[in-house]
Amino acid sequence: MEESEELQSILSYLPLLMRSSSLFWPSQAVETLRELGGGRVDSGYLLFQAISHLRNALSLSSEPLSPSTALGYALFFDEVMSGEESRKWFREVVPVLGNLLLRLPSLLETHYQNPHNSMRTATALRLLDSQLPGIIFLSQELIAALLGCSFFCLFPVKDRYVNHLPVINFDELFASLYEDYNQKQENKIWCIIHYFQRISSNMPKGIVSFERKVLHLKNDYTHISCPDANFWSTSTVPLCRVEVHNSGLIEDQSSDAVEVDFANKYLGGGALGRGCVQEEIRFMVSPELIAGMLFLPAMADNEAIEIVGVERFSSYTGYASSFRFSGDYVDEREVDDLGRRKTRIVAIDALCSPGMRQYRTNFLLREINKAFCGFLYQCKYQLYQKKLQDNGCSSALFDAATSTSMETSEGKFSDHKTTNSQNDYHSMDQGNNIGVATGNWGCGAFGGDPEVKTIIQWLAASQALRPFISYYTFGLEALQSLDEVAHWILSQRWTVGDLWNMLVEYSTSRSKGETNVGFLHWLLPSIYGHDEVIQTQLHCVSCSETDKRVVGMEAYLCGLLAHQHRYGLVDYSNYWMLCVALRPFISYYTFGLEALQSLDEVAHWILSQRWTVGDLWNMLVEYSTSRSKGETNVGFLHWLLPSIYGHGTGMDFSNLA
Numbered sequence: 001m002e003e004s005e006e007l008q009s010i011l012s013y014l015p016l017l018m019r020s021s022s023l024f025w026p027s028q029a030v031e032t033l034r035e036l037g038g039g040r041v042d043s044g045y046l047l048f049q050a051i052s053h054l055r056n057a058l059s060l061s062s063e064p065l066s067p068s069t070a071l072g073y074a075l076f077f078d079e080v081m082s083g084e085e086s087r088k089w090f091r092e093v094v095p096v097l098g099n100l101l102l103r104l105p106s107l108l109e110t111h112y113q114n115p116h117n118s119m120r121t122a123t124a125l126r127l128l129d130s131q132l133p134g135i136i137f138l139s140q141e142l143i144a145a146l147l148g149c150s151f152f153c154l155f156p157v158k159d160r161y162v163n164h165l166p167v168i169n170f171d172e173l174f175a176s177l178y179e180d181y182n183q184k185q186e187n188k189i190w191c192i193i194h195y196f197q198r199i200s201s202n203m204p205k206g207i208v209s210f211e212r213k214v215l216h217l218k219n220d221y222t223h224i225s226c227p228d229a230n231f232w233s234t235s236t237v238p239l240c241r242v243e244v245h246n247s248g249l250i251e252d253q254s255s256d257a258v259e260v261d262f263a264n265k266y267l268g269g270g271a272l273g274r275g276c277v278q279e280e281i282r283f284m285v286s287p288e289l290i291a292g293m294l295f296l297p298a299m300a301d302n303e304a305i306e307i308v309g310v311e312r313f314s315s316y317t318g319y320a321s322s323f324r325f326s327g328d329y330v331d332e333r334e335v336d337d338l339g340r341r342k343t344r345i346v347a348i349d350a351l352c353s354p355g356m357r358q359y360r361t362n363f364l365l366r367e368i369n370k371a372f373c374g375f376l377y378q379c380k381y382q383l384y385q386k387k388l389q390d391n392g393c394s395s396a397l398f399d400a401a402t403s404t405s406m407e408t409s410e411g412k413f414s415d416h417k418t419t420n421s422q423n424d425y426h427s428m429d430q431g432n433n434i435g436v437a438t439g440n441w442g443c444g445a446f447g448g449d450p451e452v453k454t455i456i457q458w459l460a461a462s463q464a465l466r467p468f469i470s471y472y473t474f475g476l477e478a479l480q481s482l483d484e485v486a487h488w489i490l491s492q493r494w495t496v497g498d499l500w501n502m503l504v505e506y507s508t509s510r511s512k513g514e515t516n517v518g519f520l521h522w523l524l525p526s527i528y529g530h531d532e533v534i535q536t537q538l539h540c541v542s543c544s545e546t547d548k549r550v551v552g553m554e555a556y557l558c559g560l561l562a563h564q565h566r567y568g569l570v571d572y573s574n575y576w577m578l579c580v581a582l583r584p585f586i587s588y589y590t591f592g593l594e595a596l597q598s599l600d601e602v603a604h605w606i607l608s609q610r611w612t613v614g615d616l617w618n619m620l621v622e623y624s625t626s627r628s629k630g631e632t633n634v635g636f637l638h639w640l641l642p643s644i645y646g647h648g649t650g651m652d653f654s655n656l657a
Helices: 005-011 027-037 044-057 069-080 083-102 104-113 140-151 171-179 183-201 229-233 278-285 287-294 355-359 361-375 378-391 395-405 421-427 450-463 482-491 496-511 519-523 530-536 576-581 599-608 613-628 636-640
Strands: 017-019 022-024 134-139 207-214 241-245 257-263 303-308 314-317 324-328 344-349 435-438 468-472 559-563 585-589
Touching: 022 104, 027 044, 027 083, 044 069, 044 083, 069 083, 069 171, 069 183, 083 104, 083 140, 083 183, 104 134, 104 140, 134 140, 140 183, 140 207, 140 287, 171 183, 183 278, 183 287, 183 314, 183 324, 207 287, 207 361, 229 361, 229 496, 241 482, 257 278, 257 361, 278 287, 278 314, 287 303, 303 361, 344 361, 355 361, 355 496, 361 450, 361 496, 435 450, 450 468, 450 496, 450 519, 482 519, 496 519, 599 636, 613 636
Parallel strands: 241 468, 257 344, 257 435, 435 468, 559 585
Antiparallel strands: 017 022, 134 207, 207 303, 303 344, 314 324
């Protein structure tokens, strides 16, 4: 086997040696692995003795394990496990792991000799360094062998910290069980043990891919660059469909969707330590995810990690301190043409403890670009961009986005073959009906604003041309109105740019202390009750033209600036009386329309009378009734205040409240 560039990049992180183009275990390690394979180890104490012998054979004694590692292994296998469970483990599972590790050199040689040669881009095991997009394909059997090395704590660690790689050995996992025993830690280990039990009786034969995704920091026609604020504010891509789930779990989603891992920038977070929230739990029930921790350094702000094909082995209940392993899980997900289960997980790390800085535009931009990187399907998006360039007009942006983001477009690009070799593998996998399944990313332990994070993910999924986003609120009170607000926004046919601009406006107000309510309340206060609307003086873009809830409201009309020239861009669509939304003013561009020549004068008179929204609404209804009956054929402004047209002194308004 040739010592390829890929192998060279990862060799120092593997527990094997290389000589004469061959990978091998040191002879002393082979002897110990044979003892394990022969069933000569039958207790947690002896198991750790074997681990120590293996580490000495690999010259790892200078890289100490966590202080209580030996005690942790002994505690779990000699005390936590029942006698029968322990005997079965050492009789049936440990020998399989020992023999599997003996085969690791040959598994790796086979892997490097045939790393998906049908692809035109590197796919073999290597260090997927920061800012270098790429993908790795590993067999489930090779992953099992690598995780066996983690269990026996055989990976060298001295260079991992320098190169921003996460922990990979299981020493801290077991040491923490002894140092601070709790049931969640015990049950995390049970998930790992169950995985090894499963693969020892029936080795899976599928493939798992690990991809580093990068939005390039410099503009480059051959790559997708990291968007700036202007990109988001001017985007005319329509918003995708939103499915709100107040119960259920992301990993149980039945839709064909990319599942979001609320990640730490170090893949896996505290999975092999004391952590036990969303990311760590996912890594426990699908331990093949842990393999990515071997070769994927920490994510930068413009990066994400996508993993396709992992199998789920365990069921569970609870969360954090209440987490419990609850038995076997049979994964029935379909398999794609590459042998990967159609389980797609994207790891994106949110800002940690952002406080008020999360409302600054540069931090909003950081979060939305992080999510966009994760949700992006580059093959489809580049084809979409090419279509825009070919059409050469801005209207194509809306048309193309609509055609690719609607559910009915499934298979539209299925025959496309990109010339970008880095995307060949992608065109073989993803269709146009794959959405995003997510939840309260960056909230909870990370401290983010759930309403802001929800909108950011919706925007990113839409811009990435995903047809839908399935949002799991986990019953969070702040998101109770999400379904209603999303429905209203979609009914207004807002674009990504429209919603982004509203988010920026809200965040600016929030950071200045001008409001302290959530974004959903701020955007559409009417759903929270009119009393709150008046008391808090919130903002809203518009309301329904026929919403009679405004009748009788004691909200005074806002100021009106009438512009007779045709320049500027304002789309309030429901006319200036919509200051029921408590906007301080409406700037109205008449484009020189003759019927509106008196608008400024009429508005000035109405404001001088201190009319409320209800007053003006009632007059509009009265006029419209008269107009529909044929009792008048003049315009509303003329009908309301005829004196300015030279036809009398005006109407009698004495009946107004």
